[in-house]
Amino acid sequence: MSYFNPVEVLDRERLEELKLERLRNTVDRLYQTVPFYRKKLDEVGYSPGDIRSLEDLRHLPFTTKDDLRENYPFGLFAVPLRDIVRIHASSGTTGKPTVVGYTSSDIRTWADLVARTIVAAGGTKEDIVHVAYGYGLFTGGLGLHYGAELLGATVLPVSGGNTKRQVRLMVDFGSTILCCTPSYALNIAEVMEEMGMGKEDIRLKAGIFGAEPWSGEMRREIEERLGLSAHDIYGLSEVVGPGVSIECEEKNGLHIFEDCFIPEIIDPSTGEVLPPGQKGELVFTNINKEGMALLRYRTRDISRLIPEPCPCGRTHVRMERVTGRTDDMLIIRGVNVFPSQVEAVLMQIPGLSPHYQLVVDRVGSLDVLEVQVEVSPQIFSDEIKELEALQRRIADEIQSYLGIGVKVRLMEPRSIQRSEGKAVRVIDKRRI
Amino acid sequence: MKVRQISVFLENKSGRLLEVCRCLARAGVNIRALSIAETADYGVLRLIVDQPDLAMDALSRELFTVSETEVIAVEVPDRPGGLAEVLEPLHEANVNIEYIYCFVEKSGESALVVFRVEQVDQAISALQRAGFTVLPGEKVYNI
Incomplete structure (x- = not known):
């Protein structure tokens, strides 16, 4: 197995220590710097230094999408705006957009996370990474872009749309890794076939597909028609963007990069943490982010954690591929x-x-x-x-x-x- | 003795039949016979044309869902009881008819009827034994 960052195979004991230290620092820092969190933490009777074990996380308050909207645009930033070097935002089709800010250190961490995902999908610096996620306020395009550059691969920043041109570039430039949503990958396959070409005309070996739920059957269809190995990538802009978790070559769950995010599974109706292995709503806490770090952010995505060790050697816990959202149910x-x-x-x-x-x-x-x-x-x-x-x-x-x-x-x-x-x-x- | 019939899947939306006909017109394909089977949401257009290959190509290129079916074309005497006489031998040979429709043009003194049956070869020999003329594809396309 190859990996990008040695932290991916850190032994569990040291990983737990790292998580605890980073969690404690994050919560105490948010208490000092973000009035929203100070108020919320005061409400549950928290005082700095109260985090003594990872178990204490479950006593902290949740953060929701509504909290982000109510603090629009910069209310949850944990550093002054002059230290923010990049802003992304959601489309805001169902209300005010949710806004996220990154420091230059955050941008480096994020690129490192994405580089890990590309390597997990079999990528190396020799690859030509075709990024067909949208560029702009959406985190997909630029997220994959910086990760691929950090890895040293050759990046094609095509962005989304103009599917015939996507196919032509893929053929002419010999793209080896395709990054886009799974539904768009199928659209590309279809247009390629209409143009009278097939998988023998392209050189794709892997696909990094995410940003929407998809089934195992759809994976097989994409792999068959594009002749590649499809990997599910997971992420959400509120937490960082793409690069929260990725499927390794085992394709049995996605490794969550626990040195940066602590996952929990809760019962969406009661908010109670569910026992290991049970299915429920995914919740993430940022423990390695400066610009904006969220405590127990409710993703509305439904999954379960797979605590058993993975044969690939990565020690980070896996999550089952997201099969739905509490809000598209x-x-x-x-x-x-x-x-x-x-x-x-x-x-x-x-x-x-x-x-x-x-x-x-x-x-x-x-x-x-x-x-x-x-x-x-x-x-x-x-x-x-x-x-x-x-x-x-x-x-x-x-x-x-x-x-x-x-x-x-x-x-x-x-x-x-x-x-x-x-x-x-x-x-x-x-x-x- | 078999005739190639082209079938097209059409949603019940205004203008779809027109688009099929325009597509065939651009390809220079002439329609010999047609029928439509319909449900509430969609229909199946069945066509006999003079140049089946050209028609299949043109329709597939424009992303219509098309398929080819083998049917038989039989000369039926144009008088009372004519169709019954043709159905008689098919019934005796236990041939099940899926659907039939007629050509606009006549073949001499007879009407021309298209049969879609489950057992095509059995039907052809039963009709020929009973003395009916089953027209070969080439002849039908060029009527």
Whole structure:
């Protein structure tokens, strides 16, 4: 196994010591410098020096996205603005954007984290890293960019969109590692095939895909069509951006870089920390960040921690790939449904394309879930009874896996909008 | 003796049939016969054309979902009871008919009917034994 930073294989005992020391420093510093945290910590009766073990973390207050919005734009920064060298922000489509600031030391730490992820995906300084994440306020593009440069690889800062040009650059420059969202990777594969090319025309060996939940079936499809090894990368701008965790060659969970982030799994309804191995909401505490460090930030992502040691040799704990978010969970007639669950069912049916959309509506007082799928030439039958049988089969499989009845609508190819970043999987027309 | 039929998947949206026809027109393909089977959300357009290869190419290039099916074209006497006479031998040979539709043009004094059956070869020999004319593809494309 190769790794980028020796801290990735630090023995557990020393890692726990490092975490405790950094946690203590972080909490005490936030108490002194961020009025928001001083107030919150006072409310739970905290005084500096109270952190004696990592167990004490569970007594600290949570931070939520709303806290970031209420302190918009710079209220949670822990250093004066003159020490901030970079600002990123979320798109703010559902309200005020969330803003994050980095010191120059933070930028170096972040680049180090991303370099670790590229090496975990099999990258070296010999690689040509094709960054098709968006550049700008979004952390994806610049995050991967700085990490790849620190590693010494050759970076192609293509950014998102203009998919035909992506394919041409990939062919002409011989990109070996592709970084983008999984849905965009599929879009690239599709456009490549339409341009009359296939995986034999490109040199990709690995993909670093993240920023949206995806299924194992979708991974296999991407690997097959682009001829690469796909690695799930996880991160969120509030915590740092991409580089919080990554799948190693074992592809059995993502290593969380614990020298920088302490993960917890909580019950999203009670806030209680769940026992090891249980599934719940992921919570992160920054312990190696200056510009903005968050205590127990609630990600709304659902996962579980895998405490067993990984055969790859990295000692850092793994998290299961995120299968959904507490806020993109649909409640259909009282049943919890995640788009990724529907995706997993669809991808098990041969010939169905991974492009799908869920439309939720309320007819009278009843929720109706329509699953839109595209009819590829491979599964198209000339006979209506065959097409109806296909619709029934999809509906039956979803019924048996998820326990809800759905209406399946067959669509023409390319009629479901293609993703150039995060795919839109759900359209909720209910007015509640 | 088999005829190549091209089927196109169409969502029930206005203008889709027009787009298929425009695509074929640009490719210089002439439609010989057609039928549409429909449900509430989508339909299947079935076509017999003069140049099947050209049509398949043009439609696939424009990303229509297309497939090819083998059908048979039979001359049916153009008088009362004509179709019944043709169905008789198929029934006796236990051939199950999925759907049929007619050509606009006639072949001499007879109407031309397209049959989609489960057992194509069985149907052809049953019809020929009963004395009906089953037209080869080349002849159908060039009517």
